[in-house]
Amino acid sequence: MKRLLEIARLDKKLVVGLMSGTSADGVDAALVEITGNYLDTRVKLIAFETVPYPVDIANAVRNLQNGRTRQVCEMNFRLGELFAEAALGVIRKADLSSADVHLIGSHGQTIFHLPEAMPPDRSTLQVAEPCVIAERTGVVTVADFRTRDVAAGGYGAPLIPYVDFLLFRDTERVRACQNIGGIANVTVVTPSLDGVFAFDTGPGNMLIDEFVRAMTRGEKQFDDGGTLARSGKVEEEILRNLLEHPYFALPPPKTTGRELFGAELVRTLLSATPPEHCADMLATVTGLTAHSIQMAYERFVFPKTRIDEIILSGGGCRNDYLIELIRALFAPIEVRTSDDYGIPADAKEAVGFAILANETISGNPSNIPTATGARRPVVLGKIVP
Numbered sequence: 565m566k567r568l569l570e571i572a573r574l575d576k577k578l579v580v581g582l583m584s585g586t587s588a589d590g591v592d593a594a595l596v597e598i599t600g601n602y603l604d605t606r607v608k609l610i611a612f613e614t615v616p617y618p619v620d621i622a623n624a625v626r627n628l629q630n631g632r633t634r635q636v637c638e639m640n641f642r643l644g645e646l647f648a649e650a651a652l653g654v655i656r657k658a659d660l661s662s663a664d665v666h667l668i669g670s671h672g673q674t675i676f677h678l679p680e681a682m683p684p685d686r687s688t689l690q691v692a693e694p695c696v697i698a699e700r701t702g703v704v705t706v707a708d709f710r711t712r713d714v715a716a717g718g719y720g721a722p723l724i725p726y727v728d729f730l731l732f733r734d735t736e737r738v739r740a741c742q743n744i745g746g747i748a749n750v751t752v753v754t755p756s757l758d759g760v761f762a763f764d765t766g767p768g769n770m771l772i773d774e775f776v777r778a779m780t781r782g783e784k785q786f787d788d789g790g791t792l793a794r795s796g797k798v799e800e801e802i803l804r805n806l807l808e809h810p811y812f813a814l815p816p817p818k819t820t821g822r823e824l825f826g827a828e829l830v831r832t833l834l835s836a837t838p839p840e841h842c843a844d845m846l847a848t849v850t851g852l853t854a855h856s857i858q859m860a861y862e863r864f865v866f867p868k869t870r871i872d873e874i875i876l877s878g879g880g881c882r883n884d885y886l887i888e889l890i891r892a893l894f895a896p897i898e899v900r901t902s903d904d905y906g907i908p909a910d911a912k913e914a915v916g917f918a919i920l921a922n923e924t925i926s927g928n929p930s931n932i933p934t935a936t937g938a939r940r941p942v943v944l945g946k947i948v949p
Contacts, residue, residue, distance in 0.1 A: 568949060571666045571704060572925050575599060578610070578660070580651045580703070581918025582670040584643075584692070586746030586770050586822055587879070588625040589785060590616035591647055593654035594914035595665070601926040605730045607919060611658040612911035615650040625673060626827070636675060636691065643673050644696030651701050662701045669921025669945070670694055670707040671913075677710075677821045679719035688720045698948040706921035709944040713931045718938030721819040725751040725762035726923070726930045727916035732905065737872040740865065741902075742890075744880025745913065746770035747821055748857055751935070752865055761868070762935035763816035765860035766809075767825035767853050769880050774830040775849050779842040790885025793850040796843030802833075806852050807859060816864055817937035853880070854889035861894075877902040881909035920944060 571577065576599045583592045592614050599606040617625065624639060651668050655661065672690030679686060694707035710720035728741040728751040741751040748768035752761050772793070773786045787793055811820055837845045865871065874897055880886055881901050891899045902912050923930040929941035 568704065568925065568947065572927070574666065577666040577922060578664060579667040579669060579918040579922055580654060580665055581914040581916060581921065582647050582650060582668065583914040583917055584617075584671065584673045585879075585913065586674060587773055588617065588622055588673065588746075589773070590614050590622075591650040592911065592914040593650040594911045594918055595654045595658050595660075596915050596918045598919060598922045601922055602928050603730070605919060605922070607731065607907075607915065609907060609911060609915060611654050612908060612914065613650075613654050613657055614910065615646070615653060617646070621646070625675075636689075639675075640691035640693045641696055643691055644693035645700065647672070647692045648697045648700035651697065651703070662703050665701075665703050667918070667921045667925060668697060668701060668703045668705040669917040669919075669924075670697055670705060671709060671917045672707055674821070677720065677819070677823070679714070679721065679819050683717070686714060688714050694946065694948045704925070705948045706924045706945040707948065708946045709917070709920055709924075712942050712944050713936050713938050716931070716938040716940060716942045718931060718933065718936035719817060719819045720936065722749045722751070722762050722764060722935055723920065723931065723944070724749070724913060724916045725760055725932045725935045727919050728753050728762075729757055729760050729932075730919065731907070732875060738869050740861070740871045740874045742857060742874055742876050743913065744768040744853070744876060744878040744886070746773075747825070748853060748878075748880070750857070750860065750865065752869060752871070754869065757932070759869075760932055760934065761816065762932065763860070763864065764819045766812060766820065766856035768878065769853075769883070770822060771825050771829065771849050772846070772853065772883070772886075774827050775833070775846050778830055778834050779846065786879075787846065787850070787883060787885075790850065790883040792843055793847040794885045796841075796845070796847035798851045799844055799848045802845070803848050803851050803855065806848070807855060812856055812859060813863075817935060819936075850883070850886050851889060854886055854893055857890060858893040871897055873897070874899045875902055875905070876900070877907070877909045877912040879910060
């Protein structure tokens with residue numbers, strides 16, 4: 565505890581943020597320098613890298629939803645080792661040692677998320693054991709951020725809105741921070757924290773990646789630059805039917821995941837798609853991500869506030885075809901990426917969990933009840949000395 569108090573009192577900290585999203589393709593590791601906390605938070609990205617999961621680990625993670633308890637138990641520690649390796653790797657990349665780093669903030673790997681269930685069944689489970697991370701690195705680790713929000717009656721997601729507010733707030737402009745990870749989510753960043761709201765808009769890369777893996781029989785893991793989708797033609801009737809999914813009509817706060825927009829939906833789509841039309845269906849699935857984002861704004865954002873600017877982040881920013889669709893749908897609103905603000909789109913969520921770790925160690929609540937549905941603001945995460 566003495567070490568924790570010493571760290572909490574530091575005005576400037578070096579913090580590693582770790583993140584693996586619902587795509588389950590690897591660990592994003594960001595080393596950041598954080599000065600201050602809460603509204604005085606200032607962040608400088610020192611180093612970032614992505615450590616891909618080995619193929620057997622990636623497949624095992626994706627299969628865990630149907631797995632047995634022993635598999636979950638074993639994977640918790642195996643992923644803890646991999647997350648620790650990712651933290652040590654990004655520290656070495658910055659020519660530092662673990663003794664130079666004050667904190668690690670680890671989101672872990674989501675295995676199951678049941679936000680819609682009624683208490684006490686409402687629950688969430690992330691693995692990648694933080695005790696293993698702390699033991700291997702020798703660095704104080706903060707992890708398991710979602711569970712406290714769920715315990716407070718929230719959905720446990722989205723958690724990055726607090727980070728979006730700290731990083732992108734403006735005294736005059738209203739910004740929409742649109743993340744496109746496995747799932748897509750938006751944070752409406754207003755000048756005051758009281759006005760911030762956020763929710764999952766629907767599928768991001770997850771459905772696209774799952775379809776690419778299925779149509780190429782595992783030869784490709786994602787649609788690099790959107791070239792495969794660009795070679796196809798959107799099936800407009802199928803797209804309209806997909807946009808009638810009940811999730812899209814649900815009012816916020818709301819969150820979703822692989823349970824609705826994962827392998828099962830891909831199997832349904834693929835079973836109705838002749839091989840020669842797979843590129844068309846991929847274009848349609850990519851269009852679903854873009855149109856569901858735009859539809860979410862029309863239904864739940866624009867009626868509340870104007871949007872002066874949209875800032876994109878997440879792996880979806882590397883899908884040029886998807887970004888072209890989004891820019892066309894939102895014109896004339898300016899659509900930029902977090903890269904324009906000094907935070908690489910791939911790194912933003914890992915940076916975010918470094919910031920959340922800093923807020924936890926500083927004793928600051930960092931959920932936003934208007935985003936998660938929690939009864940009150942709470943300090944997130946578990947601290948492992």
